[in-house]
Amino acid sequence: MNQEFKQKYLDKYYKAKQKGVKFFPDIIYKDMIVSFGLFLLLLGLATFVGVANEPKADPSDSSYIPRPEWYFLFLFQMLKYFPGNLEWIGTTVIPGVAVLLLFLLPFVDRNPYRHWSKRKVAISVMSVVVAGIVGLTMLAAVTTPPQTEAAPLATSLSEQIALGQDTYSIQCVECHGADGEGGEIIGVEGLEGVVLKPINDQDVMYTFTDETLYNVVNFGQPAQGMPPFGKAYGGELGPGEIEALVAFMRYTWDDRAELPPEAEQRAAPPALAENEVPSYEVHIAPLVKRYCISCHRPGKKNNNYLMQSYAEVMTSGDHAPNVVAGDLGSNLIRMLHREEIEAGGPMPPTRALKPELIAIFERWVLGGAPETAEQAAQLAAPALPPPAETLQVSPVITITLTAPVTSPLPVTATLTVTVTP
Ligand code: HEC
Ligand code: HEC
Numbered sequence: 001m002n003q004e005f006k007q008k009y010l011d012k013y014y015k016a017k018q019k020g021v022k023f024f025p026d027i028i029y030k031d032m033i034v035s036f037g038l039f040l041l042l043l044g045l046a047t048f049v050g051v052a053n054e055p056k057a058d059p060s061d062s063s064y065i066p067r068p069e070w071y072f073l074f075l076f077q078m079l080k081y082f083p084g085n086l087e088w089i090g091t092t093v094i095p096g097v098a099v100l101l102l103f104l105l106p107f108v109d110r111n112p113y114r115h116w117s118k119r120k121v122a123i124s125v126m127s128v129v130v131a132g133i134v135g136l137t138m139l140a141a142v143t144t145p146p147q148t149e150a151a152p153l154a155t156s157l158s159e160q161i162a163l164g165q166d167t168y169s170i171q172c173v174e175c176h177g178a179d180g181e182g183g184e185i186i187g188v189e190g191l192e193g194v195v196l197k198p199i200n201d202q203d204v205m206y207t208f209t210d211e212t213l214y215n216v217v218n219f220g221q222p223a224q225g226m227p228p229f230g231k232a233y234g235g236e237l238g239p240g241e242i243e244a245l246v247a248f249m250r251y252t253w254d255d256r257a258e259l260p261p262e263a264e265q266r267a268a269p270p271a272l273a274e275n276e277v278p279s280y281e282v283h284i285a286p287l288v289k290r291y292c293i294s295c296h297r298p299g300k301k302n303n304n305y306l307m308q309s310y311a312e313v314m315t316s317g318d319h320a321p322n323v324v325a326g327d328l329g330s331n332l333i334r335m336l337h338r339e340e341i342e343a344g345g346p347m348p349p350t351r352a353l354k355p356e357l358i359a360i361f362e363r364w365v366l367g368g369a370p371e372t373a374e375q376a377a378q379l380a381a382p383a384l385p386p387p388a389e390t391l392q393v394s395p396v397i398t399i400t401l402t403a404p405v406t407s408p409l410p411v412t413a414t415l416t417v418t419v420t421p
Contacts, residue, residue, distance in 0.1 A: 164248025277367030279376035
């Protein structure tokens with residue numbers, strides 16, 4: 001800083017100080033008023049709005065993912081980039097160096113100017129830091145969203161079994177089969193051709209306690225190809241869902257466990273009357289959920305046919321439409337009949353559906369593939385005969401004689417049509 005500039009600056013500073021306000025008491029007083037206002041605001045918010053409690057801490061819940069307050073999310077995110085034994089760099093070294101640099105700032109940055117255009121280096125460095133913090137925070141918010149509190153998933157045993165059945169259909173069928181029967185895995189990336197023992201027999205049911213089953217699902221058996229399903233291990237299932245899954249397996253496959261009657265009813269396929277057209281929502285969706293969804297949902301790389309909603313069943317897939325109303329030649333029907341067609345092989349790949357279940361799919365497609373029960377009821381209702389006075393008959397009759405007519409005499413044919421309204 002040159003002398004002349006320094007003198008000018010000091011003069012200016014002196015003048016400003018003369019006419020300026022004092023830190024004590026003026027500034028302190030203003031600060032106090034503002035702090036008090038904020039204090040009242042917080043008090044009001046805490047009293048009248050409040051913050052919802054998180055669920056009680058549960059030391060046995062290994063699926064809980066701790067997550068800091070939003071203003072620490074960037075540090076939290078940064079930690080993810082330092083594997084295990086290098087974590088100390090992220091926790092200590094980097095924040096330590098940042099704080100140290102802040103302390104050293106008056107010694108490092110000797111630039112006398114205040115205007116931004118003369119502080120390009122400082123401003124650039126700061127911008128990078130701020131952008132980094134904002135970016136890391138956003139990344140953390142996206143990759144580790146707050147855990148939604150697991151609502152009590154199922155209260156009664158039959159509800160739990162039903163939830164377990166759904167979970168099994170979505171997560172397990174592709175490898176273990178619709179009923180845990182095992183067999184050769186077909187259509188699953190990475191495990192093509194592996195043969196699984198049944199998990200629905202007494203060998204497994206009598207030797208695995210509920211706790212072991214829970215652990216097998218939670219941790220998986222990665223060495224053998226069984227992926228982990230617990231949220232804490234990279235899967236999709238929370239503790240409640242795994243418990244429901246275990247209840248489902250126990251009550252469905254273990255002959256020592258008595259299935260409560262109402263749960264038994266839920267497991268039965270939906271009944272169909274003689275001339276009833278099945279609907280997607282009542283009849284097809286449960287079958288799809290049980291036998292198809294585990295492979296036909298988002299995230300599967302070996303096919304693009306999603307079956308989680310009516311629209312998806314009707315329109316998605318690389319060979320869409322896989323269902324054509326009224327056409328038993330639809331891909332879906334042909335594949336259920338284990339035909340090998342352009343769209344792919346037999347479905348489900350491992351084992352044919354029971355004929356009575358295929359029949360439900362066929363009656364649905366033939367009946368017009370309706371979505372709702374109401375639409376199906378309209379299709380099923382016999383068409384009412386129109387009232388007599390408006391009866392209109394416009395017959396078109398074509399008669400083709402194929403036998404050679406050789407008689408020299410004229411040939412006459414008489415056709416009598418009687419219409420009785
Ligand atoms: C990607 C394929 C795959 C999926 C999906 C899968 N498993 Fe497995 N599972 C396996 C393999 C492979 C094994 C090892 C089989 C063996 O050791 O014979 C296994 C083993 C098991 C065992 C132990 C069987 C035994 O005799 O040791 C159980 C129980 C089991 N799985 C349950 C489930 C449940 C419940 C689900 C659904 C949440 C599921 N699995 C989903 C592939 C899978
Ligand atoms: C074990 C996994 C698995 C199960 C279970 C399964 N699929 Fe598939 N599905 C596939 C794969 C993989 C393809 C891709 C074509 C192929 O490889 O054969 C496919 C393709 C299809 C296609 C052709 C889609 C298109 O547009 O290319 C239809 C239709 C189909 N499946 C229907 C069903 C139905 C209906 C069920 C249930 C009854 C079912 N699948 C169950 C794995 C499965």
